[in-house]
Amino acid sequence: MSISEKLEKFMFTEIVAKLGKKSLNPEEDLLEQGIIDSLGIVKLVSFIEEAFNLTIDDDEILPENFQSLNSISRLVEQKTGYK
Amino acid sequence: MDFSLTEEQLTIKKSAIEFAEKALNNGYKERERNCEFNQDGWEKCADFGIHGLSMPAKYGGLEMDILACVATMEGLGYACRDSGLLFAINSHIWTCESPILKFGTDYQKDKYLPGLCGGVLKGGHAMTESDSGSDAFSMKCKAEKKGDRYIINGSKIFITNAPIADILLVFAVTDPQKGFAGISVFIVEKGFPGFSVGKPLDMMGLKTCPLGEVVLQDCEVPEENRLGKEGAGAAIFNSEMEWERSCLFATHVGAMEKDLEECIRYVKDRHQFGKPVGKYQAISHKIAEMKVRLELSKLILFKVAWLKSQGKRAPIECALSKLFISESYVENCMEALQIHGAYGYSAEMDFEKNLRDSIAGKIYSGTSEIQKNVIATLLGI
Numbered sequence: 001m002s003i004s005e006k007l008e009k010f011m012f013t014e015i016v017a018k019l020g021k022k023s024l025n026p027e028e029d030l031l032e033q034g035i036i037d038s039l040g041i042v043k044l045v046s047f048i049e050e051a052f053n054l055t056i057d058d059d060e061i062l063p064e065n066f067q068s069l070n071s072i073s074r075l076v077e078q079k080t081g082y083k
Numbered sequence: 084m085d086f087s088l089t090e091e092q093l094t095i096k097k098s099a100i101e102f103a104e105k106a107l108n109n110g111y112k113e114r115e116r117n118c119e120f121n122q123d124g125w126e127k128c129a130d131f132g133i134h135g136l137s138m139p140a141k142y143g144g145l146e147m148d149i150l151a152c153v154a155t156m157e158g159l160g161y162a163c164r165d166s167g168l169l170f171a172i173n174s175h176i177w178t179c180e181s182p183i184l185k186f187g188t189d190y191q192k193d194k195y196l197p198g199l200c201g202g203v204l205k206g207g208h209a210m211t212e213s214d215s216g217s218d219a220f221s222m223k224c225k226a227e228k229k230g231d232r233y234i235i236n237g238s239k240i241f242i243t244n245a246p247i248a249d250i251l252l253v254f255a256v257t258d259p260q261k262g263f264a265g266i267s268v269f270i271v272e273k274g275f276p277g278f279s280v281g282k283p284l285d286m287m288g289l290k291t292c293p294l295g296e297v298v299l300q301d302c303e304v305p306e307e308n309r310l311g312k313e314g315a316g317a318a319i320f321n322s323e324m325e326w327e328r329s330c331l332f333a334t335h336v337g338a339m340e341k342d343l344e345e346c347i348r349y350v351k352d353r354h355q356f357g358k359p360v361g362k363y364q365a366i367s368h369k370i371a372e373m374k375v376r377l378e379l380s381k382l383i384l385f386k387v388a389w390l391k392s393q394g395k396r397a398p399i400e401c402a403l404s405k406l407f408i409s410e411s412y413v414e415n416c417m418e419a420l421q422i423h424g425a426y427g428y429s430a431e432m433d434f435e436k437n438l439r440d441s442i443a444g445k446i447y448s449g450t451s452e453i454q455k456n457v458i459a460t461l462l463g464i
Binding site: 014032034038039041042045046049055061062064066 | 318
């Protein structure tokens with residue numbers, strides 16, 4: 001499974017499905033749409049660190065890195081060097 | 084698995100106890116009656132190194148690891164009767180000093196950390212508003228960028244240390260479209276134009292810890308005083324809360340230990356109907372339950388401290404720890420008061436003060452209800 005597929009699966013089962021959404025556009029603005037809240041970010045960061053065996057520094061938890069599924073994927077790709 | 088403190092940690096804890104007993108308790112009852120902050124105690128704690136326990140030596144800190152910090156705080160909680168002073172110091176460390184160390188620029192760290200570590204500067208953070216307590220990120224305080232500065236407008240309430248603070252980390256909305264991700268943090272000095280503090284608030288307990296309202300009216304803050312990037316407010320707040328929930332409650336564990344010792348002494352000495360009251364199951368069971376809460380509090384406290392010392396995130400453990408320790412402290416204070424009967428109810432002893440002080444722990448750093456929400460959400464519910 002690619003990075004973006006793993007992230008999409010997590011986002012969908014843990015965050016998005018609870019909102020009754022049937023799909024998630026990879027460019028959809030998660031923050032402005034209120035799709036993810038601050039606790040959701042905490043869950044997501046914990047998942048990313050465990051699933052990809054990396055550390056996300058607290059000063060990387062910024063809107064530009066968590067705005068959309070694509071931006072989250074880019075962050076993880078950058079930190080792992082994989083796609 | 085070795086649950087004991089190391090020799091070094093035990094020595095540090097013992098030093099903190101000796102220091103607190105000698106230097107911090109004179110006049111605490113009168114200060115509590117008069118709602119008076121212990122400036123002398125603050126300075127003595129700073130000289131002892133409390134304010135800079137975990138800070139790097141280059142800023143005047145002692146570079147202690149988190150486990151040693153927790154052991155020190157436990158010792159202070161055991162021996163210092165002035166809970167308000169300990170609360171003021173803990174807020175200064177975990178909600179002001181620690182975020183500046185973690186998220187600050189070199190300019191900010193060099194400018195503020197030496198003063199904060201030395202206790203010469205007093206700090207805190209300004210998050211809560213009259214309409215946003217538990218729903219912290221629904222705040223209304225706004226920061227608009229104009230040229231090389233931000234103009235902040237809004238008000239904050241129940242701000243620990245506000246009446247005595249030299250700097251406060253003020254949380255304000257910089258991008259209303261982004262909800263919680265549109266909040267930024269600013270290091271605001273008391274002398275900045277447009278910044279003012281209302282009179283201290285009269286609270287049920289922690290009466291020696293100054294708490295007040297903060298008003299920002301076209302308050303001008305230079306851009307170099309923004310802490311972290313725009314939008315980093317939620318991350319900074321969550322990081323602060325993990326540390327606060329881990330370390331601040333160490334003082335409660337120390338206080339529970341002291342209270343239990345006093346109760347055990349009392350129930351052996353106090354005789355009613357021809358025998359020590361401790362021989363009655365109604366009383367001995369209370370003591371046993373106090374011991375259970377104390378020991379489990381120690382275990383969760385040190386588990387969290389250990390996780391943080393390994394550089395790990397511990398959001399659920401911090402919530403568990405804060406919830407359990409704060410609620411245990413209230414229950415233990417209530418039982419200590421009840422065990423002592425009318426003496427416990429009297430203001431001549433400390434039990435009623437301890438109970439009043441303990442109740443705040445169920446509210447600050449996120450209420451017990453919020454901790455339960457956090458735990459449930461992180462369990463996937």
